[in-house]
Amino acid sequence: MVRVELGPRSYDIFVGENWWHRMPDFLTSISRKSPAIMITDKNVFSLYGMRFLELIRQAGFQAEPAIIPGGEDCKNLATCTLIYEQMVTDGLDRGSTVFALGGGIVGDVAGFVAATYMRGIPYIQIPTTLLAQVDSSVGGKTGVNLPLGKNLVGAFHQPSLVFVEVDFLDTLPQREYLTGLAEVIKYGIIWDRQFFIYLEENLARIKAQDKDCLQYIISRCCEIKAQVVAQDETEKGVRAMLNLGHTFGHALEALTLYERYTHGEAVAIGTICAARLSQSLGLLSASEVSRIEQLIEAVGLPTRFENLDPQAIIAQMYRDKKQVGGRLQLVLPATVGQCRIVDQVPESQIASLLGQCSENS
Numbered sequence: 397m398v399r400v401e402l403g404p405r406s407y408d409i410f411v412g413e414n415w416w417h418r419m420p421d422f423l424t425s426i427s428r429k430s431p432a433i434m435i436t437d438k439n440v441f442s443l444y445g446m447r448f449l450e451l452i453r454q455a456g457f458q459a460e461p462a463i464i465p466g467g468e469d470c471k472n473l474a475t476c477t478l479i480y481e482q483m484v485t486d487g488l489d490r491g492s493t494v495f496a497l498g499g500g501i502v503g504d505v506a507g508f509v510a511a512t513y514m515r516g517i518p519y520i521q522i523p524t525t526l527l528a529q530v531d532s533s534v535g536g537k538t539g540v541n542l543p544l545g546k547n548l549v550g551a552f553h554q555p556s557l558v559f560v561e562v563d564f565l566d567t568l569p570q571r572e573y574l575t576g577l578a579e580v581i582k583y584g585i586i587w588d589r590q591f592f593i594y595l596e597e598n599l600a601r602i603k604a605q606d607k608d609c610l611q612y613i614i615s616r617c618c619e620i621k622a623q624v625v626a627q628d629e630t631e632k633g634v635r636a637m638l639n640l641g642h643t644f645g646h647a648l649e650a651l652t653l654y655e656r657y658t659h660g661e662a663v664a665i666g667t668i669c670a671a672r673l674s675q676s677l678g679l680l681s682a683s684e685v686s687r688i689e690q691l692i693e694a695v696g697l698p699t700r701f702e703n704l705d706p707q708a709i710i711a712q713m714y715r716d717k718k719q720v721g722g723r724l725q726l727v728l729p730a731t732v733g734q735c736r737i738v739d740q741v742p743e744s745q746i747a748s749l750l751g752q753c754s755e756n757s
């Protein structure tokens with residue numbers, strides 16, 4: 397169990413293996429007086445939806461499913477409207493609870509719906525992808541995309557509980573597993589050198605998806621995220637560290653129309669860009685850069701991008717919503733286990749670094 401300390405908005409994250417049937421035991425404090433809704437996507441519903449629904453119904457919740465198609469295309473306000481309408485029809489009121497069963501898409505949509513329905517009702521995260529288990533289900537960032545960009549509409553709304561069932565990962569496609577690993581490696585680089593070393597030393601177990609190893613990894617990532625969020629809930633400072641590799645990564649995702657790379661693949665390449673830029677600014681040693689590159693490569697994530705113009709990448713980076721006052725803010729590793737935020741890197745230096753990070757260089 398990991399606790400996220402946020403005063404009146406504090407909550408627990410439970411991590412375990414083969415235990416989700418016991419989840420209702422942990423729901424005793426959640427009101428059953430009003431109807432509930434279980435939001436999920438088509439894939440997850442077909443794998444776990446009915447069993448999960450029966451479980452919460454047996455526990456006394458009068459719950460109906462809302463099944464969204466899944467994928468980034470459905471993370472939008474139109475999907476939310478359909479869910480709000482169902483919530484009204486099903487009689488959900490201010491005493492109701494939203495269950496979010498799925499990956500980061502379901503979690504972000506369900507969290508946003510919970511944040512806004514009747515000015516905010518409680519929700520529970522049951523993340524089913526590695527990315528959601530180590531990152532998106534914790535910390536209360538919720539939101540949807542606009543046609544003009546990702547995650548442009550949202551709210552901070554903390555869940556009441558997070559339940560992590562490691563066994564859900566059994567059915568996760570390999571590429572989605574790897575995308576989660578990119579975020580796992582990120583925690584080692586920004587926060588915890590020992591954890592990075594653990595990842596280096598347990599590569600074979602990670603690749604084999606060893607359950608004990610995964611439980612440890614997920615718990616440690618949740619602990620780190622909980623610490624970061626407790627210090628800076630609304631990203632005024634230290635929480636920005638979690639964006640390591642993301643400014644580069646988001647640009648790669650957008651320029652390739654979200655088709656070429658998964659989020660984690662783009663973040664992996666972006667992390668290497670950040671490490672190399674840090675080296676070129678004299679902030680990080682060459683041996684640390686190669687350690688970061690080696691781990692990313694060894695787990696099976698890409699390390700270079702292909703056929704993209706550095707100037708186009710830089711232009712796209714300026715469009716990222718993380719930029720404040722038109723300045724590029726970059727998270728750069730100072731060593732494995734510690735990063736800093738730098739906002740005065742000359743564009744020419746970023747362009748020459750991007751030249752080195754391309755497959756054709």
Ligand SMILES: NC(=O)c1ccc[n+]([C@@H]2O[C@H](COP(=O)([O-])OP(=O)(O)OC[C@H]3O[C@@H](n4cnc5c(N)ncnc54)[C@H](O)[C@@H]3O)[C@@H](O)[C@H]2O)c1
Pocket residue numbers: 437438439440443466467468471498499500501502504524525527528531532533534535536537538547564565566567568569572575659
């Ligand atoms: N709120 C945050 O703090 C935060 C942080 C990081 C990412 N995100 C968001 O998360 C989203 C990406 O999340 P994701 O990577 O989990 O993608 P996702 O939710 O699209 O899930 C990936 C795919 O795996 C399927 N799936 C989910 N669980 C499965 C399981 N157990 N077995 C088999 N298939 C399964 C899904 O149906 C989907 O097709 C992005 O929109 C991103 O912006 C949010």
Ligand SMILES: [Zn+2]
Pocket residue numbers: 579642659663
């Ligand atoms: Zn991410």
